[in-house]
Amino acid sequence: MLRFENVGMRYGIGPEVLRDISFTLAPGSFHFLTGSSGAGKTTLLKLMYLALRPTRGLVHLFDNDISVTPRSELPALRRRIGVVFQDFRLIDHLTAVENVALPLRVNGVRHGEIDTHVRELLSWVGLGERLDARPSTLSGGQQQRVAIARAVINRPRLLLADEPTGNVDDHIAVRLMHLFEELNKAGTTIVIATHNNVLIEEFGHPVLQLDDGELTVRRGRQPAAEVV
């Protein structure tokens, strides 16, 4: 599904933010990603969702060696990845429904099929009342849920979420985690970056831990998917 081999990453001529990162995510696995602020969680996720290219090392995604994959074939890979950005990146001029529908539009799904599906999902994350609201009029937690809905609407094969529960109370955080679990049971491989140790404890998935640019893997309580 996803494999990193001795990946190193630096921004420009700065210091190496990530060093010798090697791990494998098996299909259908569920991982947390933790580390102190500035440890490189977002950078690692960006490498996973192909927004950055590593300065060294190999990234294999869906059985493609990214360094030799032609640029024209990357969009097809990206379509199978759902991303929840740390800063949401909702389009402020579109309504909540339109924002969530965006990945479907990009995928060429017909208009008629989009609407009900999107409204159902937004209702499920507790935004049934604010379907046609603009993101700027939503609370931080509500925006976050729109961003999550947008990331999962396409049933991605790989879901990468950067602090997806950072702005919501524990009750909603657990509800969102259940959404991710559902998706995971349906076959989606999931990585969730979080600072929330309570969630990590409660759900017990294996943890990718970043310290000072280096990665260690902790087994979870549950029988975890294979991790190297």
Add this chain to the structure above:
Amino acid sequence: MLGRRTDLPFERDQSTRFLPWIVALMVFLGGLMFAAALIVADTVDSWDSTLTGRMTVQIPQAAATEASIATLTGKLEVTPGVTGVRPVPEAEARALLIPWLGEAVVNTDLPVPALIDVELAAGVRTDAASLAASLSQLVPGVTVDNHRAWLGALINLGRTAEILAFVILAMIAAAAVLAVIFTTRSGLAVHAAIIELLHQMGAQDRYIASQFQFQAMMLALRGGIAGAAAAAVVLIVFAWVGRGIDAAFLPPLTLSLGDWTALLIVPAAAVAIAMLTARLTVLRALARMP
């Protein structure tokens, strides 16, 4: 494809609001300038054909006998390039002078030179001086007037105006191109985050570029139609005001087919430039993303 144009929230984007106005202004000025250049070119061409098409041979009254006129006519008829020779009857020659001198003066025994109208084949430029020299050998004192003296200067002026009009047109076009490029670029900066997002969602470069291209087309089309319509109104009013003028040396001031074509070409070019700029700018920005 049409349904997708709303992916990007262009309608509420301030930065693109001025594009139609800029395009309208440029198309208005460019359309007028193009039409003006065409009118000047037509006029100068008609002057030029007057110049090359006709000459007048003058015989001083003292030498103007029927025999000498017949000699000259015979000589002219065998001159290369001459397609028609017509001695002007004396009454007609006098009538030509009435507007200038008044009937009272002209109808006395004012000496009036005999005239022979000479028609030349299209495009033929016969040297008036050498023709006069050879005719003078037959009848002394004969002169040849090819109207060049005063019309020639006018034609030079007209040609200069024509060149100037096309230079200004080119400058307007360059200004329009720059305006469209800058407007599109600023729109792109505003939408950089959205472009990145669509890119991340797996949108092909072509898809994103065509969104911007479509948007640029709609904006430029709106401005182009408005500008061309305004220019057409000005030209129609101009032609209507000028319809009564019947100056011999001016062609009728009506909009020819060419003028209408000019009014279509200018907005079409503006739209094409806007679309191309949008497409290339977006594709260049996307090429920098992994």
